[in-house]
Amino acid sequence: MHHLRELKERGEAWPMLTAYDMYTAELFDEAGIPVLLVGDSAANNVFGYDTTVPVTVDELLPLVRAVTRAVKYALVVADLPFGSYQLSPEQALATAVRFMKEGRAHAVKLEGGRKFAPHVEALTSAGVPVMGHIGFTPQSEHNLGGYRVQGRGTAGEELVADALALQEAGAFSVVMEMVPAEVAKQVTHSLQIPTVGIGAGPDCDAQVLVWQDMAGLRRGKAPRFVKRYANLAGALSDAATAFAADVRRGEFPAADHSFH
Numbered sequence: 614m615h616h617l618r619e620l621k622e623r624g625e626a627w628p629m630l631t632a633y634d635m636y637t638a639e640l641f642d643e644a645g646i647p648v649l650l651v652g653d654s655a656a657n658n659v660f661g662y663d664t665t666v667p668v669t670v671d672e673l674l675p676l677v678r679a680v681t682r683a684v685k686y687a688l689v690v691a692d693l694p695f696g697s698y699q700l701s702p703e704q705a706l707a708t709a710v711r712f713m714k715e716g717r718a719h720a721v722k723l724e725g726g727r728k729f730a731p732h733v734e735a736l737t738s739a740g741v742p743v744m745g746h747i748g749f750t751p752q753s754e755h756n757l758g759g760y761r762v763q764g765r766g767t768a769g770e771e772l773v774a775d776a777l778a779l780q781e782a783g784a785f786s787v788v789m790e791m792v793p794a795e796v797a798k799q800v801t802h803s804l805q806i807p808t809v810g811i812g813a814g815p816d817c818d819a820q821v822l823v824w825q826d827m828a829g830l831r832r833g834k835a836p837r838f839v840k841r842y843a844n845l846a847g848a849l850s851d852a853a854t855a856f857a858a859d860v861r862r863g864e865f866p867a868a869d870h871s872f873h
């Protein structure tokens with residue numbers, strides 16, 4: 614965490630990816646991704662829900678545990694799911710403690726601005742490192758009117774106030790999702806802690822993507838902020854098709870794959 618602040622001071626951008634299992638966590642860790650997020654986006658990208666709203670602590674905990682087991686270097690951040698922290702700072706702390714003790718998370722993330730400063734404060738003063746998340750906050754998508762850019766016009770000032778309140782409450786970093794690049798730049802320059810952008814332009818201190826978007830495993834129309842660095846959907850589909858054909862033709866298993 615302190616290291617991330619030094620990177621900000623030196624103006625060196627860093628990458629963050631989601632991870633939900635041990636193979637991806639190990640690969641991303643070895644590829645030099647310093648922060649891995651076990652996102653509540655597992656709702657969409659592991660469990661097949663249509664929003665992040667239904668995913669539970671009990672569903673996310675084993676994924677967090679798998680990721681922390683797999684990494685040697687990365688900081689593992691566990692996303693607190695909808696309903697597991699909003700009720701009170703006490704509820705937030707109880708949930709964060711589960712992610713730290715049972716999931717062995719190094720830090721937690723929660724969505725919300727100023728209104729959640731008391732929750733963040735309760736966690737940080739109990740020794741739980743917290744990452745904030747402002748702008749488009751998917752857990753509130755029903756309130757925000759869908760996938761919409763946040764912080765346009767006067768709402769930009771609100772975003773700066775939210776970010777400052779989270780910093781003041783002790784957050785070590787803040788995610789900004791779907792925010793105009795100019796506003797994200799202003800927030801980034803207003804904070805001493807690093808900002809992590811997703812659809813928030815090039816001037817954030819760090820950038821995050823959902824790994825299945827980054828690697829082209831998820832099909833369908835990706836959000837505008839996604840850049841695809843591989844075509845895993847194509848590669849996996851080709852592999853499964855080739856395996857199926859081999860089995861049907863009697864070409865797998867060959868002698869090499871058999872015991873005598």
Ligand SMILES: Nc1nc(=O)c2c([nH]1)NC[C@@H]1CN(c3ccc(C(=O)N[C@@H](CCC(=O)O)C(=O)O)cc3)CN21
Binds near residue numbers: 653665823825826
């Ligand atoms: N695979 C995946 N990637 C994500 O980035 C992601 C998740 N899942 N699940 C949780 C949230 C939901 N998020 C989303 C989902 C969709 C859009 C989207 O469709 N955006 C469109 C419309 C934007 C607009 O209308 O202004 C886009 O083109 O960016 C954006 C963020 C970000 N998170």
Ligand SMILES: CC(C)C(=O)C(=O)O
Binds near residue numbers: 655692746
């Ligand atoms: C996209 C990131 C920031 C997130 O919150 C998630 O993956 O759940």
Ligand SMILES: [Mg+2]
Binds near residue numbers: 692
């Ligand atoms: Mg999330």
